[in-house]
Amino acid sequence: MKSKMLLFVIALFAMTQAMAQNTLIDRAGVASFFSEAPMEDIEAVNKEVLGAIDLEKGTLAVSMFIKGFHFDKSLMEEHFNENYLESEKYPKATFKGKITDYANLDLTKTGTYTAEADGEMEIHGVKKPLKTRVEFKVTASTIEAKTAFEISVAEHDIEIPTLVIKNIAEFVDVKASFKFAR
Template identity: 40%
Template sequence: MKNIYTLFICLFLASFTNAQDKFLTKNGTITFFSKSPMENIEAENNQVLSIVATKTGQMAISILMKSFMFEKALMQEHFNENYVESDTYPKATFKGRILSFDKITATESATKVKGELTIHGKTKEIVIEAQAKRTDDAIVMSGSFFIDLADFGIEIPSVVKNNIAKKIEVSFNFDHKPYKK
């Protein structure tokens, strides 16, 4: 697991020149929620890697799918084996840019993040509404958005189609700190 993070960090950081121009977190949080008449499904992942380049507002996120934790072990097993196929597609990624990044201050403000989200081997361009704060010591971002499972080739078997929402709410919270070599 550390090897994937190390490789991702090295590749991403190689595209930038100064270390003080990057902020990162290895403990970002992503949650998802599926509301349905039969049973709500919720999972949380606290091992999300996120990097922001302060000169450009570029942002990259890497999410290990097997790190999502569910209330019920059977839900986690079905998620990894039947839906996102974590052995074949071990991670989800986002590569994009925080729009109007230079206008973000220490006071929380609304912004948008635009980029490409890849899940289950499928990539889709998205725009996410977010809240952001920026100081010399941190870049904090949070927000939520919806994804349509069909956009990412995630099929819901007809037997459980009433148990899983077709659109899933995804929430995130990142507290980036300055990257030091």
């Protein structure tokens, strides 16, 4: 009885290990956004983004803290957290999705590939579907992934008061890049 149990546990453990090996994680991914408005440009960078790719299934995941975005102007950063993204209520932005047509993509061979990621983005507690082109650069030791897309501020229920509407753009350009060690 006891040995059977132990065997079962070991088997389970082995399975998780096997799965983990197909998953690459980058803990220092970079996400940035830029918005151009009549009054001022707004730019912020987050260098502590977690990104993961499951090479077996072609699934992707990204998770980052809103407070990890840093601005040149500290007051802008405070307003971003406090007034717009409400980061104490909604601390993270996440993405969960898969690479479409993953069967035709081989990320084990070195080279540069373009693929489409299809999934769901959650910002400010609002989930929206997101389709974006991802550029993969595979080298002997790393897999780099890069993407750029646009998000609508209004679609994520981020309110902009009329008083500052000239300072903030309705659409924000987002860039993200990851470097996974193979």
